[in-house]
Amino acid sequence: MAGCVLLGVSLFWFGSERLQLLAAQPLIWVMLGMVIIGELRPIATPTAPTDNGSPTSLPFSFALIIFYGLPVAGLIQVIATVIAGVARGHAAHRTAFNGAQYVLSFGVADAVIRLFGPDTADAPWIPEGAHLIVVALAAGGYFLTNLVLVECAVAMHERAPLRSMLTKDIGQRLFVSGVLLSLAPLVVVAMTHSVWLVPLFFFPLSALYISATLSVKREYQVNHDELTGLANRKLLILRTQEALSEAQQRNHRVGLLLLDLDRFKEVNDTLGHPTGDRLLQTVARRLTHSVRPGDLVARLGGDEFAVLLPQVRDAVSAREVATRLRVSLAEPMRLDGMDFDLEASIGIALYPNHAPDFELLMQRADVAMYVAKESRSGVDLYAPHKDRNSTARLSLFGDLRRALVEGELEMFYQPKVNLDEYQVVGMEALVRWRHPQRGVLPPEEFVPLVEQSYLMRNFTHEVLELTLSQVARWRADGLRTPVAVNLSARELLDPTLPDIVTAGLRRHRLPARVLRLEISERVMVTDADAITPTILALADLGVSLALDDFGTGYFTLARLNGLPVQEIKVDESFVQRIVDDPDGRVIVGSAIDLVGTLGMHAVAEGVETARVAEAVRSMGCYAAQGRYFAPPLEAAEATKCLRKHKALPAEEHTRSA
Ligand code: C2E
Ligand code: MG
Ligand code: MG
Numbered sequence: 001m002a003g004c005v006l007l008g009v010s011l012f013w014f015g016s017e018r019l020q021l022l023a024a025q026p027l028i029w030v031m032l033g034m035v036i037i038g039e040l041r042p043i044a045t046p047t048a049p050t051d052n053g054s055p056t057s058l059p060f061s062f063a064l065i066i067f068y069g070l071p072v073a074g075l076i077q078v079i080a081t082v083i084a085g086v087a088r089g090h091a092a093h094r095t096a097f098n099g100a101q102y103v104l105s106f107g108v109a110d111a112v113i114r115l116f117g118p119d120t121a122d123a124p125w126i127p128e129g130a131h132l133i134v135v136a137l138a139a140g141g142y143f144l145t146n147l148v149l150v151e152c153a154v155a156m157h158e159r160a161p162l163r164s165m166l167t168k169d170i171g172q173r174l175f176v177s178g179v180l181l182s183l184a185p186l187v188v189v190a191m192t193h194s195v196w197l198v199p200l201f202f203f204p205l206s207a208l209y210i211s212a213t214l215s216v217k218r219e220y221q222v223n224h225d226e227l228t229g230l231a232n233r234k235l236l237i238l239r240t241q242e243a244l245s246e247a248q249q250r251n252h253r254v255g256l257l258l259l260d261l262d263r264f265k266e267v268n269d270t271l272g273h274p275t276g277d278r279l280l281q282t283v284a285r286r287l288t289h290s291v292r293p294g295d296l297v298a299r300l301g302g303d304e305f306a307v308l309l310p311q312v313r314d315a316v317s318a319r320e321v322a323t324r325l326r327v328s329l330a331e332p333m334r335l336d337g338m339d340f341d342l343e344a345s346i347g348i349a350l351y352p353n354h355a356p357d358f359e360l361l362m363q364r365a366d367v368a369m370y371v372a373k374e375s376r377s378g379v380d381l382y383a384p385h386k387d388r389n390s391t392a393r394l395s396l397f398g399d400l401r402r403a404l405v406e407g408e409l410e411m412f413y414q415p416k417v418n419l420d421e422y423q424v425v426g427m428e429a430l431v432r433w434r435h436p437q438r439g440v441l442p443p444e445e446f447v448p449l450v451e452q453s454y455l456m457r458n459f460t461h462e463v464l465e466l467t468l469s470q471v472a473r474w475r476a477d478g479l480r481t482p483v484a485v486n487l488s489a490r491e492l493l494d495p496t497l498p499d500i501v502t503a504g505l506r507r508h509r510l511p512a513r514v515l516r517l518e519i520s521e522r523v524m525v526t527d528a529d530a531i532t533p534t535i536l537a538l539a540d541l542g543v544s545l546a547l548d549d550f551g552t553g554y555f556t557l558a559r560l561n562g563l564p565v566q567e568i569k570v571d572e573s574f575v576q577r578i579v580d581d582p583d584g585r586v587i588v589g590s591a592i593d594l595v596g597t598l599g600m601h602a603v604a605e606g607v608e609t610a611r612v613a614e615a616v617r618s619m620g621c622y623a624a625q626g627r628y629f630a631p632p633l634e635a636a637e638a639t640k641c642l643r644k645h646k647a648l649p650a651e652e653h654t655r656s657a
Helices: 002-014 016-023 026-040 058-068 070-087 092-116 131-158 162-167 170-182 184-193 195-223 233-250 264-271 273-289 315-330 358-375 391-406 443-451 456-476 489-493 497-507 521-541 572-580 582-597 610-618 635-645
Strands: 253-262 296-301 304-312 333-335 338-340 343-351 379-381 409-418 424-435 439-441 483-487 515-520 544-550 567-570 601-604
Touching: 002 016, 002 070, 002 092, 016 070, 026 058, 026 070, 026 195, 058 070, 058 092, 058 131, 058 170, 058 184, 058 195, 070 092, 092 131, 131 162, 131 170, 131 184, 170 184, 184 195, 195 233, 233 253, 233 296, 233 304, 233 358, 253 315, 253 358, 264 273, 273 296, 273 304, 273 315, 273 333, 304 315, 315 343, 315 379, 343 358, 358 379, 391 424, 391 443, 391 456, 409 456, 409 635, 424 443, 424 456, 424 635, 439 443, 443 456, 443 489, 456 483, 456 489, 456 497, 456 635, 489 521, 497 515, 497 521, 515 521, 521 544, 567 582, 572 582, 572 610, 582 601, 601 610
Parallel strands: 343 379, 424 483, 483 515, 515 544, 544 567, 567 601
Antiparallel strands: 253 304, 253 343, 296 304, 333 338, 409 424, 424 439
């Protein structure tokens, strides 16, 4: 509004006859041409987007202020701004703002000249000698007004603090504007001598523009991802650090979101990298359009993205942003005539709630992202208790190595009892860690840790070694009982597992049939294809196999698909449903029937009462395990139990019924 009024008033005062007179001169048209070209070729600074820099039109428009004053300079500048705005597809409000911002800054420069310059009345003014100081003052006035106007707008738009916007790149901006403005008096000299001298400025300005653009481009490449044009890790670190120090002073929160595409690898592998690349570009575009100006979207490599929220109210708003990002990706993407459904998992960490610096913020967002992925919740906020890397866990991890060397692992044994004769028909070996400070730790406290580490093979070896040497001792004592050992997903994914088992059996001179290996249903659901070769190789050795924790996931027996499994262990959560849930009773009952029909044994886990024992027996379970019979026992106790109950005469697991 102010710019509009100022331009209108000054044009009115200038008068239309003089304008018409000027329009008859070629000089004005040449100048207009130079200003338009200059508007289309701004000199960018590394941190400002390309079309926000100092325009190379400045020498000409400023020369117009010196020569004719505000009305002519303002009018030509506004015309050029509108043309450039249309050419680059800027929004109308943005173009209007740019035009007004020029008029106001020019107005300040013009006022300085009028105040301190000689009274030239209406004749064009050609500055010389000491007058150049007045021109310098006017240039300073222009620069400051322009800076404040533009940065106020940007700061409001990006919700960034004005002070940091004003000082950003200030040295470089001063320099570039100084160079451009210093050319203005020379343009004036050219204007007074011959109109045709003016276009010659095109060449030095082009040189300036090209070299500046090249260096900015280089700088841009260092800070941006080539494929998507998003910020890269380097720029993300820089911006996060800026945001953190800002947040510290002004006491607000910073959010860091880490986003990972689910199943992107499949797209890349099946459809090829060019398609994958285009998909990533689409993802980048959608993400950029779902955040506020001032937020930064970065690509960290592969299918991993990060979003920095330099100012976020609370965890709820951070979650909102994350949800918006996910929704933006949920829309199917059309590529090569095919629709792709992409899903993403997002982890959120906040400053100062979760971490004080970039490193830790990133790590915590990463943890949250994995939790989101694992739980399929899509979005997760960092929570220390879900952090496997929390300090307690990390120190436990350090101890694990020692535990394996010092022999702190121990096997407990839980009897498996036949439900018709109440005889012990086998033992399940369950690992414990006798931690010197923390006491006896159950497997869920450290097996997941083992799975994440390079110690896994040593662990498998140790468990088998402990168990098989116990079996050998029992055999020497005349207690011939088969023993089951549990295997985790990672252990089953290890192609050397059959060799480790063979070597263990050979070392203790044991036949393969004394050993049964339990594979959790969870593993069968997620990794069936990957572990099938290992399972077949194990079966070839002659060890028998059991499907553990049946009923916890979405596994159906049909998916066993001919795998040589002899026993199905019905999970305790499933077993518990028999008692007070009539539907559960029917479901469990028919599952047990099916197990029998398929020629396998059903074993009930977690049997805690006589009632449940009787129930599972009547439903056709062959054996059961649980505290009703005996809890997991230390080796010595297990030996006593075996002696008392007299182990089976034959140690074989009865292979199919
Ligand atoms: P699992 O193979 O299903 O083992 C049965 C779990 O049920 C054992 O927990 C056992 O102590 C518990 N349990 C026994 N009686 C009852 C009862 O009456 N009621 C209830 N609710 N639970 C009962 P534990 O020993 O803590 O083992 C947990 C899991 O850790 C095992 O589940 C197995 O998947 C894994 N695991 C145990 N030992 C090893 C090992 O040596 N290697 C690997 N990879 N995993 C192991
Ligand atoms: Mg088990
Ligand atoms: Mg189980």
